[in-house]
Amino acid sequence: MRYLLRKLGFYAVAAWLALTLNFFLPRLIPGDPVEIILSRLQQQGPVPDGMHDAVARMLGLGHGNLLVQYWDYLVSVAQLKFGLSISYFPTPVTTVLRGCILWTVVLVGLATVISVVIGLTLGTVAGWKRGTWLDGLVPATTFLTAVPYFWLALLLLYLFTEVWPVFPQNGGYDPSTEIGFNGAFLTSALGHALLPALTIVLSSVGGWLLGMRNMMVSTLAEDYVAAAEAKGLRPRTVMLGYAARNAVLPSAAGFAISLGFVISGSLVMEIVFSYPGMGYTLLTAVNNNDYPLMQAVFLVITLAVLAANFLVDLLYGFVDPRTRQAR
Known part of the structure; x- marks a missing residue:
């Protein structure tokens, strides 16, 4: 309990x-979003007096001095109210987030999990059978990991939409289909997601494989592994x-960070496709x-990363009880 409370x-x-930085940093960016809205309104006619403060409150930017705005921001966050989006005006920010977060979670989340499972599995086997042909997978996958996301995405986009027109070029679904849980929409969404997912898997699986393989090689030299083998335990059990149970610990932390950043999506990949x-x-x-x-997106990303790391800290405490000991 003390470990959990700490x-x-x-x-x-x-x-x-994170909340404090999320409030102050966007306000250091040059430009005034209220003036952007007012300039749009002025194109339709004269803007009445007092409209500046009204638009600021409507956008969730607060009013008064900076401390008052900061308090209003904390209250709004607690109520899950982020104002209206300028980019999609007058749509509320929460509506915009609901419309995009599911796309990222499903695509990037599943692709990340698949990459981790494949990479850790191959890394475990390659480390256990080091020196065999399985080690030949390491240079190939490491090369794919070194290739920039956007270059690989552009290459796959060219190959599988121009040379071999197998996948759609862009978007998340066919605009002619009706959005909902129906066969036509789900099939269209799956077809549009396959190529971006393939990009993520190919770009990231090599890092998981190499890390797990190296940790397996290091772990196999430990005394407890030698003792387990001396007991005559089955090779699969050892x-x-x-070996794998202890070698996977560093990858667990990386996996937590990856899950946290699932919410942000792969920015360049989403731009290409x-x-x-998100x-x-x-x-x-x-x-x-x-x-x-911007504030809402940054906040969701930050809280997702913190939540993922918190869960992994708890997992660490369960897997390795030594981490729960206070120093």
Whole structure:
């Protein structure tokens, strides 16, 4: 219980610092989103007096001095109210987030999990049978990992939409289909997601494989592995129950960070494929000085990373009880 409370306190402070930075940093960016809205309104006719403060409140930017705005921001966050989006005006920010976060979670989340499972599995076997032909997978997958996301995405886009027109070129679904849980829409969404998912898997599986393989080689030299083998345990039991269980610990932390950043999506990948996820939405917000949407996206990303790391800290405490000991 003491370990849990200590972790909760640490992550509560980290979340408060993230909220504070999330409030102040966008306001340091040149440009005034209220003036952007007012300039649009002026194109339709004269703007009445007092409209500046009204638009600021409507966008969730607060009013008064900076401290008052900060308090209003904390209250709004607690109520899950982020104002209206400038990029999609007058749509509320929460509506924009609901419309894009599911796309990213499904695509990037599943692709990340698949990459981790494949990479850790192959890395475990390659480390256990080091020196065999399985080690030949390491240079090939490492090369794919070194290739920039956008270059691989462009290459796959050219090969599988121009040379061999197998997949759709862009978007998350066919606009002619009706959005909903129906066969036509789900089939269209799956077809549009396969190529971006393939990009993520090919770009990231090599890192998981190499890391797990090297940790397996290091773990196999430990005394407890030698003792397990001396007991006459089955090779599979030694590999999974002794070597892999300890070798996977560093990868667990990396997996937590990856899951946290699933919410942000793969920004460049979503731009290349015009995929309607969080990364593409964030780019749109930055281009339009959309403070409310930027703050909401950054907040979701930050809290997701903190939550993922908190869960992995708890997992670490369960897998390795030594981490629960206070120093």
